Amino acid sequence: MEEMRVILNKAGEISPVSTKEYIDIGGYQGLKKALEAPENIIGVIKASGLRGRGGAGFPAGLKLSFTADTTADRKYIVCNADEGEPETIKDRMIMDLVPHRLFEGMAIAGIAVGADKGFIYLRAEYPYVAKTLERALADARENGCLGKNIMGSGKDFDIEIRTGAGAYICGEETALLSSIEGKRGEPRFKPPFPGVAGLWGKPTVLNNVETLANFPAILVNGAEWFRTLGTEKCPGTKLFTLSGNIAKPGVYEFPIGVTIRSLYEEAGGGCPGGKRLIAVQTGGASGNIIPASLIDTLMDIESCAAAGATFGTGDLMFMDEDCDILDVLENLTEFFAEESCGKCTPCREGTPRMLEFIGKFKNGTAKEGDLELMLELGSLMVEGSLCGLGQASPNPIFSAVRFFPEIFALKTDSKRGSC
């Protein structure tokens, strides 16, 4: 399958800052259409079948309609540019190379639901991206594409950048809203959902960078066209981030439904040094780890779920024969233990205990019954945690137990003494 650029169309070929250059490649035409017929926007996005690209795959048109249906004196569009998931750099590519496509998407969302203000919540790890965004925003305002009376329509829409300060949990939507409000980024109980009561209690559309960057092309080319890309249940293209033991790491845009093998061999160039691939972590740091034997799995939500992989944010981290899967699990679990916000008990107490278990398997001190205890604790975390961090953090472990049971085999006493 060929790489196909819709979201990253002309990325790197035009100046990221220049509104004029973006307009020259057909930019801000989607917004123009949106302004001509605001009442059609949500219908088109719904018909396109676009699903959220931030990990959960929620239908984007439906999300817009929740907020459009509310009445409030103020509504907001919030772009989730926290991109805290290790292994993910796709949103950075969009913001670095074609930020106007994101602004256009946010403005379209604003027109659709009746919001005149948008926020980009940008992670603090991207200070250089903030500079590009600020310059591009200023240029868009100067050219009448953002700000007051956009494109002479009589409608206003402007965007403000708010940075985080280094907390993975702030990618969770309600934690993100708390952070914009200047608080600790702790998730809130849902409902109410942000679409109805979000930023400062006002109805708020919250989407991932890549989701929003899809809006312009859909409005310009239509829902039918969008549905010709990708799979029936998951239309469109997707940015896939390849990392780990791979010759050409980076971001590649392919129609959804591309095989992991295509991404691994054709785009990524395989493991460096002729090493053998043993495993792939799919969907990000909280995604499933699958064996190399499953790389013919298609990257779409349904196929991944059926195969025991995770679509998530579309990331693939490759592990070659020198890699110790327990060592990777330890690294991932430590990440979740450190990034747990501590608000709820299953996650706050569970993540460090999971780390202890993995450590025991790694250093060979695990005993009879430890595996069962670890799995039981993991299930409790899935069921009892308040937000996705605690709920998803045992996934890599569960998948490793399923696909690589041998690494959890108890070491014999003689072996135990030898290291």
Next chain:
Amino acid sequence: MALNEKEKSCCCFTDTDILKQIAAIASKWRDRPDMLIPVLHEVQKVAGNGIPKDVAMTVSREMRVPLSRIYGVETFYAFYSTEKRGKVLIRLCKSAPCHLKGAKDVLDAFEKVLGVRAGETTPDKMFTLETCECIGACDVSPAALIDDTVYGDLKPENVSELISLLRKRA
């Protein structure tokens, strides 16, 4: 809340001129508690890469945000520190993709060249070495965010050269 004698005499006691600058930054956002995070970023740079108590108190007074809330926020987010740090902040990524590509060896090299452990500041107050989670540069793992710039494809044998370069620039 006032500073006690011990706090006044310790190293976190901030210069009056700097406190004035901090007051000027924070007073622009009086009664705008939502601006606390951007303000703390700006203030931290001025105050020496940290937010000691007297700085937090100044922000609290000028923004009219309770000190307890400031303390809560600055201890929640990894980018803030309640103590001053070195002039140059080295944040070395330790998340999975960088880990797979040898981040540990790079960390060892930094520790050796700088003569400090992760989390510490060099005696000349020039460098603070920290480890951090993914900085979104997994295409050039192992990577570090040094102040506002990404340094990728790090190799242990090049660390010493990099440090001299940074020292010259600072």
